[in-house]
Amino acid sequence: MKLNKLSLRVRIFFAMILLVLIASILIAGVTIYQYNEEARDYHKERLERKEKAIIADINYVIRETTYPVETDKVSLIFKDEIYRIAEIHGLRINLYDTEGSLLITSKASFVNDSITKCIETEVLNQISNTAEHRFVIKNEKNGETFQSSYTYLYDTKSKALGILNLPYLENDDFLNKELNEFLKRLAYAYVFMLLIAILLALLLSKYITRTLKTISDKINETRLEKRNKKIDISSSSEEISTLVNSYNSMIDELEESAVKLATNEREQAWREMAKQVAHEIKNPLTPMRLSVQSFQRKFDPQDEKIFQKVDEYSQTLIQQIDTMSSIASAFSNFAKMPAQQNEMLNVPNIVKLGLDIFSEDYIVFSSEDDEIMANFDRTQLIRVVTNLVKNGIQSIPLEQESPRIEVRVATEADMVIITVEDNGIGISEEIGQKIFEPKFTTKSSGMGLGLAMVKNIMETYNGTITFTSQLGRGTIFKVIFPKA
Template sequence: MRFLTLRVRTFLFMILNLLLAFLLTGAFSLYHFQEETTDYHQQRLERKERAIISHIEYVISGQDSVPRTYDEWSELFDERLNEIGSVHKLDLAIYHPKGERIAASVNAAENQGVLPERLNEFPKGGRRVPLGRKVDDSGDLLISTSEILDANKEVDLIVKTLYRVDNSAIPESEIEYLKQLVYVYLFLLLLGIVLAFVLSNYISQNMRRVIEQLKKVRLNKSNEKLDWRFNDEIGELIQQYNDMVEQLERTAVELATSERESAWKEMAQQVAHEIKNPLTPMRLTLQMIEREKDIKEVREMATNLLEEVENLTHIAEAFSRFAQMPGLQLERFDVSYQTNRAVG
């Protein structure tokens, strides 16, 4: 990962976020659809179950007397139960209140596991008890057990109903909605990929722009500043770059000033050295002449020359002090005396 460029890492990070968001949204949508499908089949089973019970009660009401024995019930429903199951497209069986199976639809033999010869579970405290789901080789089954009561609220029959889950029965509008949702997700995913690519390029191009400007930064020339209109992270980086350019320009000015001062100091030291070299032997010679007491004029001339040598020495020392950049030194002297001495 560390070998990937910033643009590629940004692009991949955005794509992963998009995929994660779509996966979570898709998982939630799938879960919601499955719950809706389960509710749809459960409600459909309840409607069919009510219709079957009404059908069975209608058959019973058409008899002169209500059957009471197992044989009477079997004779009544042995053939008619197939018709009822065919009409409602369900497999079912009816049981005597004691649990013996009276009759079953034509597919009962294929469902011996859930439509047994004798019931082991009975409804308790209600006319309908959903017994859950079972998955067999032919698909998913919903199982429910209901009671049919007589006029005295006593149990006449127990009806066990099997509902085979068939998603082809789901309304076409819901299937179409799911298809449209998938198309929208795919479109949004493609749009997100394009936007992630554009945004990653936008970020990397601005970063590359800053990098290129940093490569061009030189101390001995004017460096170009960058403009940025937004107050974001890239804007902060560019502001830091502009501040660095300003600081570099100030440093360059200070360095140039320092170089000039250094050159002046070096020149002053050189001038002082060049002046002092001939003055030393001249001073010694003039001092020897000044000690001669025979010729007054020569001695006065030597004295004047010595004063001039001293002045040159002071000048050389001043240059030397300038090279050391001392503080300002003030000195009092007699202008008339110095002028007359220089003229005389």
């Protein structure tokens, strides 16, 4: 089973368990190593302490003896004292002469060759070549470790008298017992920790992968052609929150792109249709008008009602022709709009100029500055203002007691902001989603191109149009475009 084939949850679970096991093995290994080091240091220091104490006792005997202090008298000097010293310090004592021959030992009886009768030449060389004239041999026998120290003995005149040999058995029973007890307690602790780690790994892996599964499911459900829901996770880690925020941002951008794509497709279709309609309608207009005018000139004056008939016919026909021309012009303007003729404009002045065509006295204008300059087409800017104000007027019911439309011009950073606020009936959420679509209208008259035209104009000048509305209270349209 390959590791990359395992699920993230299983990998997190095994990683945490493996971490606990590795930690327990490392701590156990370090503990054993530390105990061995301490045991080694303990035995080394204990042998040195024993050696110093025994040498002190030997020196005392040498000072107090009545025998001549000579190498060949050592066996007599320590005939009885060696047993006492060995018993007090709990070590066997062997005394050799400086040539390495055994003089006396504290062992009462021994089998031949059970004690080295002579010190090896290599050991003698090591003793004589060291500054302290001391050498320690370490060896193992039958699973037990022995140390054997060799040190020079001196008489009262600091002359070499012989060699002291102390065989020392490293008894680690107590330390081993203590180590085993500690390892046992450590094993209990790590078994408990392992159980906790298993439980924690299950919960943590489930928690992490649950969030990731939610994100994965949402990503799999994401479609360009439908409205996608955002991920809402109340509490999560910083990394998961970053991932969720990135996904939600992507959904916003995807939705915005989808809306733009759909809008562009619809607008392109309407543009093509508008061109075709304009072409089809405008062609017969001029001949129709000429025919009617010619007919007016050639009427029969003998007919008593001829003038009345001709006038009625002509007025009706001309009125229909003008209506068709108006429709064709509106579609044509939408199809080819905006025709940019940029010029440096004082926005408050142009907005006031656009408001002059309205006779309603409840339209109020204000500007935070008398001069706010921007690069814009004069006709297009007037068209933006008049369309928005006209929408505001049409949204106010006739029975409204105190109708009001406020048009304001302001700046923010390097942007110009024009707001048109009315206290009309407001815009519902369902209508608000379609309000900028071409051919969409809630009115009985008009072609539904006004706000779509405004939106196209603003996008052409790197601007935006937005609105906020409350049913029964009114609507605020806001257009924003760069200052000069």
